[in-house]
Amino acid sequence: MRPIRPTRPEALYSVAATRSIEQLAAANLPPHQLMSRAGLAVAQLALALEPHAGCIWIACGPGNNGGDGLVAATHLHQWARAHGGSLRAVVTHWPGPPTQSRPQPPDAIDALRKARAAGVSFAAQPPKDFDLAIDAIFGIGLTRVPEGLGVQWLERLRTAHQTVLCVDVPSGLDADTGTFFSLPTEALATAGARHTLSLLTLKTGLFTASGRDAAGQVWFDNLQVSPSTHAQPTARLIGWTDPGALRSNQPHANHKGSFGDVIVVGGQDLAAHGVGMTGAAVLAARAALHAGAGRVYVGLLEAHSQPVTNAVRWDPASPELMFRDVNILLDSPLLGTAAVVCGCGGGTAIANVLPHILSRAHTLVLDADALNAIADDSTLQTLLIQRAARGWLTVLTPHPLEAARLLACSTADVMSDRLRAAQALSERFASVCVLKGSGTVISIPGQPPLINPTGNAALATAGTGDVLSGMLGSALAQPGSTSEQRQRRLAQTVFQHGWLADEWHQHGGTRRHEVDDTPTLTASRLANRVHPVP
Known part of the structure; x- marks a missing residue:
């Protein structure tokens, strides 16, 4: 895991390319292994950002993005119990709108089962006081205006003065274009620190349009997976090690x-x-x-x-x-x-x-x-x-x-x-x-x-x-x-x-x-x- 800095160029990938890389990696790993790595990375970064947090709110949606959040919550809960800390990991889990026809992904179902078995605290509403929030409501698969209880939580996250860590992309952001689905971004100007942990690949939309404001500091973890050769970058991020360097080593005979x-x-x-x-x-x-x-x-x-x-x-x-x-x-x-x-x-x-x-x-x-x-x-x-x-x-x-x-x-x-x-x-x-x-x-x-x-x-x-x-x-x-x-x-x-x-x-x-x-x-x-x- 590393922070993204403007000192090095980066390859950026579309949702379609990311899906291709994800499918190939999942086929060559044990079941649920990719989500296990993702959730662990989220939990580690959360504690690194707020090492003295007393309460962390994890807002989880119905898909694999929510599954990553559930795995992170499980780790945070177990670490607190193992080390006698006072940290409370509180999960709000939204299963999706009642009319949703798609079943919950197997990885997300497994993550929910393990979180409940571990004794993670679930709540119907976000805690009133928290030190850090993890946004795991919507991931890269969102292609329409969000609705339901998840949007209410998203509005709370958008205006929170506390630090917010977004899993993969800020919920509601189009990962390809950097535009939001009918969700205002003005509140970000007065909100707290924002971080985004991009998993598996760096998403193009994090670096243009509204993505830069919404994502804040971007971090990257490739989950120990190298991009497949058939998944080409959609764009590239410019990087420059020393932009303050002056032109030097010019021939004396120049005019x-x-x-x-x-x-x-x-x-x-x-x-x-x-x-x-x-x-x-x-x-x-x-x-x-x-x-x-x-x-x-x-x-x-x-x-x-x-x-x-x-x-x-x-x-x-x-x-x-x-x-x-x-x-x-x-x-x-x-x-x-x-x-x-x-x-x-x-x-x-x-x-x-x-x-x-x-x-x-x-x-x-x-x-x-x-x-x-x-x-x-x-x-x-x-x-x-x-x-x-x-x-x-x-x-x-x-x-x-x-x-x-x-x-x-x-x-x-x-x-x-x-x-x-x-x-x-x-x-x-x-x-x-x-x-x-x-x-x-x-x-x-x-x-x-x-x-x-x-x-x-x-x-x-x-x-x-x-x-x-x-x-x-x-x-x-x-x-x-x-x-x-x-x-x-x-x-x-x-x-x-x-x-x-x-x-x-x-x-x-x-x-x-x-x-x-x-x-x-x-x-x-x-x-x-x-x-x-x-």
Whole structure:
């Protein structure tokens, strides 16, 4: 058993793959052995989390998830009796709705019989005072809105201020998608510590959408079973041992061209349509600069009526940025060699330059208004799809609403299955898709998607997405990179973006030896924390 940390990559499995592994393992083990191992692991982790608990409530459902809880309760009860402890293990057991036609699984029946024979305490209602609760009501087999007494207990667990340990997955969570079955998650913000012990395999839904909040700290026990060769991972969790490491061991003969060029096109001027978003493009450019790009050019979408004397010529905070008339950049050979970041704050004006950029930029990151313009124009969609046939790289960075526009569906549809949505975008537009949100999903055509384990709600502020786009541009800009190197840097960049927010949350936004009286995470401060990926 081990905790899941963002320092190592992990294979994630679907419910179907987990079932396949489980069936094969059970066929090669004595009866009830797999559940015996699972229940023992749950009991051990429960005591490790609350070693001085006076009362542990074990909420058990009718299936094998409840059976795991019953085995855990039996161990906790027997250990307390053997060592003369005062721990009370109290079980509430829900046999399922009266109309349920499926019989209780044999393993769960055996676990219930042994728990009763051991003298485990059963109660009709949860104890009023408990130090830790074990959620073993619903497992990975839940495919519909839960009902009955189990839901009442689930609501109690959801709002409990005590530590809660979930068996395999938090009850009510879709193990494949990370969505809840009509159960609100707002109460988790004020609830106590949450832990989830994922058994046999790591489930994809624990790391994206609502799964991250519901699961809390994820632990893993493979129950001494190795995945079978025919059960392939559904996705992979990004891991990085040292995200704070700086790029080093570079040849002394390197020059700024060795680290590539980034062009940022966006930042609609206020005079264009009365909506000014110059800051978005500047944020992306600053992030690209701090992420290690050798040169960063900025082409702002300024109004034609604006006098040249009033044009933005330089950025006082980052004077290294090189501002150019956007038309000069569009006609420059750089468009074929640099990484182009397009759309940040582009407004409606971005649509005018997109055909040219889609047709000439070999490496392209499309964000924000560029994605919205493409969603509304079938001609732009065709140009986007044609890029892959030329061997050009395109990265789409939508948030859920932008993804819904591109897929002509609702945001709820996207959020109901984030992996499927990211893969659909990747396949439809022959591009890499970075679907932002809790557990950002990276979908690369022909490969299992990647899920990012870092990041928090501090990133839910204007401009942080522009920072990510600039970082991605820098990661993809280095000349001579192989496809594998680009994909690795892309994943590490998404990881670093979230990791910086996690570090901010833990350390108040300050670096060592640095004083910051206003540590609130803002996009400009975030851009200043960015550093090159190796």
